[in-house]
Amino acid sequence: MGKLVSTIFITLDGVYQAPGGPQEDTSGGFDQGGWSFPYGDDDFGRFIGEVFGNAGAFLLGRRTYEIFASYWPKVTDPDHPVAGKLNALPKYVVSSTFQAPEWPGTTLVGGDLAKEVTALKERTDGELQIHGSGALVGSLVDLGLLDTLHLLTFPVVLGAGRRLFVDGAVPTKFRHSAGRVTAAGVSIQSYDLAGRPDYGSYGLPEDA
Numbered sequence: 001m002g003k004l005v006s007t008i009f010i011t012l013d014g015v016y017q018a019p020g021g022p023q024e025d026t027s028g029g030f031d032q033g034g035w036s037f038p039y040g041d042d043d044f045g046r047f048i049g050e051v052f053g054n055a056g057a058f059l060l061g062r063r064t065y066e067i068f069a070s071y072w073p074k075v076t077d078p079d080h081p082v083a084g085k086l087n088a089l090p091k092y093v094v095s096s097t098f099q100a101p102e103w104p105g106t107t108l109v110g111g112d113l114a115k116e117v118t119a120l121k122e123r124t125d126g127e128l129q130i131h132g133s134g135a136l137v138g139s140l141v142d143l144g145l146l147d148t149l150h151l152l153t154f155p156v157v158l159g160a161g162r163r164l165f166v167d168g169a170v171p172t173k174f175r176h177s178a179g180r181v182t183a184a185g186v187s188i189q190s191y192d193l194a195g196r197p198d199y200g201s202y203g204l205p206e207d208a
Contacts, residue, residue: 002124004059004117006137007051007150008164009036015161016134019154024067030161039154043182049081051150055089056126059109059117061133062095068131069103092120094136114143121145134164142170146193149174153187173197 009019018025018033025033060068068086075083091106098108109116117140121128130137130146140146174191181187 001122002056002120002126002128003147004121004130004140004145005051005054005127005148005150006130006133006140006146007048007152008130008132008134008137009152009154010164011035011154011156011158011161013157013159014163014165015158016132016164017161019132020067025063027063028162032158032161035156035158036154039182039184039186041182041184043180044152044184044186047152047180047182047188051129052082052085054127055085055129056124057090057092057120057128058086059092059094059120059128059130059133059136061136062093062098064132065091065093065095065098065101065103065106069101069106073103090124094133113139114145117143117145134162138165138169141172141193144172144193148177149191149193151189151191153189155185171197 008016010016017027017030019036020034021037022031022033072083072086076087078084078088087105089105091103092109093101093106094109094113096110101108109120117128130140137146137149141149173194173196175194176189177192178190179188
């Protein structure tokens with residue numbers, strides 16, 4: 001069975017919306033797109049290349065899929081570390097309303113999310129990867145289906161935009177598995193899901 005692995009970019013205040021460009025996602029009146037661009041140094045590129053090297057298939061939310069489909073099919077070099085994988089490997093887009101995706105190799109995923117994603121994991125060799133797709137990532141964490149989260153935190157606060165973990169998220173514990181910081185200051189931390197949180201107290205022990 002393949003592992004379900006998410007790679008997502010967030011700000012210090014937890015925003016994941018439109019990291020790649022001003023027009024990437026302006027929904028909700030968001031006008032600060034492109035906030036990750038100034039930090040795209042060699043360290044960052046090296047990590048992204050490593051991630052895509054492990055891909056066996058891709059699972060994307062509709063919004064992220066449309067952003068990717070408008071760009072990556074135009075990058076036709078099969079040896080490109082990102083485009084080569086995205087264009088050649090199976091892509092699954094989660095949507096109940098999307099019709100006739102044009103990017104070759106795309107399959108729509110509807111119905112019961114837990115059942116469908118479990119089946120995709122079982123038949124994927126290598127990692128079933130999610131890029132962006134914050135709402136989908138949140139749902140998969142809540143369902144306990146995500147195996148690993150690569151969380152790339154950029155040193156910027158926006159004060160607006162869609163946030164990754166929102167009120168009402170299922171309490172979840174993570175186990176830190178790897179980490180590094182790029183020269184530009186992006187904190188790249190990898191976490192494996194580890195069930196429900198543990199709790200305790202720093203209070204003084206009661207008198208015997």
